[in-house]
């Protein structure tokens with residue numbers, strides 16, 4: 001049983017199988033600070049600091065050109081629906097040097113993200129990656145290894161997929177030559193110049209959420225009850241989606257939803273009410289709508305191409321966005337509102353805090 005936020009009453013999905021989610025050690029183990037870590041590793045100039053600045057600090061991608069080389073491990077805490085840390089490692093570091101406390105670095109790990117620059121010579125990077133995987137294999141066999149084949153924006157479609165396949169093949173071949181079959185390694189094509197980096201991070205983070213199967217089945221039933229084509233549960237600040245229904249995902253629908261969040265956040269910044277007073281602080285008799293001081297809800301429905309788009313904030317961190325086809329006219333909104341309300345209640349049970 002794994003809990004992310006010290007939630008004593010968190011519902012753990014009933015499953016006869018052991019969960020697939022693994023973090024090396026319990027994210028909330030008392031040995032550390034309880035926050036799962038995402039470790040960004042890879043060669044120098046592969047793009048690690050750019051990735052963390054663009055995804056977590058909203059730095060415009062073109063400004064990453066001016067980022068300086070990282071000289072020591074940069075640790076940043078992210079406070080969102082799930083608190084986690086991002087550790088940005090300098091490219092030149094030898095993690096297995098005896099002067100490093102390897103146990104301390106890797107014990108609380110959530111995922112090891114290895115960034116490979118696809119526009120550069122990558123053989124050395126693959127060698128280093130495999131060395132790291134083999135080193136960790138004995139002590140921390142359950143670590144999720146996520147390989148970002150990065151900077152694919154500069155490559156032609158054909159070259160991009162050839163490079164991607166080549167990297168996968170080489171990593172797997174080298175590992176099996178060393179006797180390590182079926183290593184837990186996942187590969188993603190990423191670039192900070194499009195949405196692919198957010199999609200990849202979404203998939204990495206989802207593996208750290210023990211309640212994911214519950215969330216997916218809630219979203220599935222919401223979709224089938226309201227004839228929704230695709231539903232995403234987004235972390236609004238980072239624009240990472242923490243769950244979606246189990247129908248196939250395509251980057252296009254992710255892009256629409258992500259752009260839509262930008263619009264909503266921009267509008268909320270202008271017209272929102274950031275410091276709503278608690279209800280009891282309100283002057284007696286003042287007939288002002290105060291909300292619940294917890295989350296502001298926003299409901300919109302709009303035509304985008306052939307689709308309706310529906311968004312509602314579920315709590316201060318999460319928003320639900322649904323994409324619907326033409327056969328979901330706006331007059332069905334009451335039905336959707338009702339079902340989303342039920343979904344919200346279920347969410348409150350899954351994440352009581």
Ligand SMILES: Nc1nc2c(ncn2[C@@H]2O[C@H](COP(=O)(O)OP(=O)(O)OP(=O)(O)O)[C@@H](O)[C@H]2O)c(=O)[nH]1
Nearest residue numbers: 045046047048049050064065069070091151191192
């Ligand atoms: N074309 C392209 N360039 C990128 C991308 N991501 C990062 N870069 C560029 O790659 C260069 C190096 O990026 P950094 O983030 O400093 O690399 P790093 O891995 O942190 O480097 P060290 O700190 O030396 O370990 C910068 O000039 C970035 O603008 C990408 O997706 N596409």
